[in-house]
Amino acid sequence: MLDFVAAQGGRADLPDLAGGLRFEVDDLMPLVDAATMLGLATTADGDIELTLDGTLFTEADIDSAKAIFARLARANAPLIAAIDHALTSARNHRLRDGFFLDLLRRGFTEDVARRQLRIAIDWGRYAELYEYDAAERLLTRHPDDA
Secondary structure, three states: OHHHHHHOOOEEEHHHHHHHHOOOHHHHHHHHHHHHHHOOEEEEOOEEEEOHHHHHHHHOOHHHHHHHHHHHHHHHOHHHHHHHHHHHHOOOOEEEHHHHHHHHHOOOOHHHHHHHHHHHHHHHHHOOOOEEEOOOOEEEOOHHHO
16 A cells, blocks of 8 residues: 555545555555554545655665564554563563463453454564464564564
8 A cells, every 4th residue: 555655656545545456445444544553654634645754664675664664563553562572571582472362351352352463463573573373372582683
């Protein structure tokens, strides 16, 4: 989505963007929400516009884009920051996903807690902040990455 906005000069009308991507506007909104939450874009009056970080992200090679994403995720996504901090602080830099699910269940339903954790795991893995072994349900951070 961000690449499409960049190709439009860094700003796009949301309905036009949805049409160009062959999405319904409602299906596009989670992507827009994620981009704005991370600080990659802003929205106003039905338009989306890339921020400086958004522009840098779309122009970067994959390793640089992941570094930008990691920085923004740590700064703007509290669950990712909490996972990152917990793994950094853990003696062996490993924690089971149940540790985080237990915390999330205090404020969310089971389904919402699982969805939140799944997204945080996916984003953290993309940013190479941590790894996840689904079979073991184990999050791991390499000590030299801490």
